[in-house]
Amino acid sequence: MLDFPRWKVLAIWLTIAVGILLAIPSLLPKSAADHYPRFLPHSRISLGLDLAGGSQLLEEADLADAAKHRLTAMEENVRTELRRDPRIDTGDISLSGGQVSFMVRNPAQLDAAVERMRTLTAPVGLSGVRSWDVQAFDGNRVVMSPTPQGTAELLKNAMTDARDVVRRRIDPSGTREITVVNQGAQRILVQVPGVDNPEALKKLIGQTARLEFKLVDLNADPAQVAQGRAPPGSQILPMVDGGFIAVQRRVMVSGDQLIDAKQAFDQQSGRPSVSITFNAAGAKRFGRATQENTGKPFAIILDDKVLSAPNINEPILGGQAQISGNFTVESANALAVSLKSGQLPVKLNVVEERTVSPDLGADSIRKGAIASIVSVVAVIIFMLVTYGRFGVYATIALIVNAFLILGIMALFNATLTLPGIAGFILTIGAAVDANVLINERIREELRRGRRILDAIETGYHEARRAIFDANLTHVISATLMIYFGSGPVRGFAVVLLIGVVTSFFTAVFFTRMLVAQWARRTRPRELHI
């Protein structure tokens, strides 16, 4: 009964050795960990933002805004398509109810109109569904409505692109340990360690950075503009400095043809500005547009607000342009970063924000570590006075258990959070429980008059079932917490789950091996437990 095959002994010690080796890098200070031999495992447990300090933002796509822009973009396409030869005459294009619709003046052209509208839609995946439904009604009306599949596909692509844009904006150099991940269908989680004032971060992400150049509509009647009524083909936009201006709907050049943007100073006024460089196609369009409209004003529009509307003094042919506006060096810089990183395909709103300063994080981790150590010591003392020699084994198991938890966490690159520390302390309780169950069972078997070795064996054997069932309930609740919980709940559950598994191992196998080795060596005649 005290037989412990050699392979089992080796396997147990090997597991423990690996666990300790895995745990060491996380326990060393950062500077020492860097010199840790490369052939040994060197992944570390990362600290959650609540311990390390930093900011976390949960950004959510503004679906209403996205739908609106999709609709106006389609309106623009429809308009262009209808004008092409042979031209199809229609009434006004209406954008109500999330649909684009128009009347065809000559009913004979209805089929042609539907056919041409179909070319503006795109297939979605392999399903045969297209991004828009095109339908004819009453012999002269064409209605285009977005399909749910098309909307979902668009959102999916937009969110992937948005994630990359956000990453480029926060970290142009790509060197900091930031996390930018998609969460669910319409959210992006951003975590930046070390930043304890997220205002700049929010500004950087919050800008869609849709840059457009449009000609100012000089025919617009100022009185009508003030009332918000634009002439056909024009729209009214707010100016950043206040007031409104009428601009042509047609886009001269847009920001997606940019290849570079940086902060500069205006050569005449010396004020901060942003200098941009177009790609070849953009440069050509910009050159032609400025040539045709020299002397007229054009509007520089960012996210549907007019930054400024300077006159075109001369054709701009080199593909280099300057955005003037009421900038400071900082805001010009921020705009340059936003422009360079690309426009967000969808507007993002902050729906959750959490910030912890590094000071507070350090304070928490110090208190958490002290509490962990003190409670481990207290529990050890309690076990020693309660179970004597078997308390010593339980204690060794407890310490090994702590290393194993840290080791496994490091192995999976898990993140330790504040609730995780609470989970750690609770696991110490669970680990002790397994040992208590065994030791109490041994006491009981001794009272029943069994011989010592027999009592130990029966104790371990009988207690194992209760330990297994009891721990499995913990596994069930921890798994559910990981699956359904978020943030702190998950951090807590991860540690709990790992701890329950390691405590089962240390209590049932490891201490049993220690006890068996001792008993075989000494053949004890009496047992203090």
Added chain:
Amino acid sequence: MKLLKLVPDNTNIDFMRWRNVAVVVSTLLTIGAIAITLWRGLNFGIDFVGGQVVRAEFAQPVHIDDLRARVERLGDGEASIQSLGGEKTYQIRLPKPAGPEAAANQVVSQLRQMIVTQYPGAKVNAGDSVSGKVSEELAANGAMAIALAMLGIAVYIWWRFEWQFGVGALLTLAHDVAMTVGFFSITRLQVDLNVVAAILTIIGYSLNDTVVIYDRVRENLRKYRKMSILPLLNLSLNETLARTVVTSMTVLIALAILMAIGPQVVFGLAIAIFLGVFIGTYSSIYISAPVLVWLGVKPDSFLKSNDGEKVVPRDDGAVV
């Protein structure tokens, strides 16, 4: 060496003698806890109702009324201001603004700005903002996690033991959750995501206790086929009493230390689990055991499985 024995050998407490009294008391307490929760509600943190919390540390002592006046001048709604020890560290909480989802985090920006400009040397140590939509999801997920955990555990017990044990476990859990929630309602302690973790831990701990007792009941049912159920339950409870006491003691020691010197943020979690240990221990004795009597568990409950050789729990119970 004389070892500490918290529970003397061969205790013989007639636990089941008070089971009818205990049932009346437990039922009344459970109904009371639910009633109080319905009547007074819970002090939900911003995790579950949305809103903003900012934690600030000032260079000089600041009077709470002065701070309140300045916060209220921002016009973001009624602030609740709490001192975190002394007159230098405060936590300021604001309700979620009426505007769109996106407006929520701007309040934190404003508050941050005000503190730094109006109190020289002040530092904002932490700022959280949760929008209404996200908080609704967090609350729904939290409730879902608790409900599913209870269900999953009950099914497991049913599978490993007998259906009566599954029902007993579920009733025990319902009791524990109701009591804990009632405790939070009475004390007005803030209920945030950490507390969900705490409730799940209490469920786990209480189950731990219940399972250890059930395990012993099952063993004794097989061992003493002639014994009637009440003495058998008493025997099982007495046999596991020492373990119950020692384990509770270690967990309580660890939690007491966490409450006394651990980080402030986990205080709510620690106190909930501390209380849960008492509730859980009580319920595994006075709810999970008597249920077995009423549901008619008899010494032959595990007999047929022995004949059929199909539902026999493996005798070590372990999967290695």
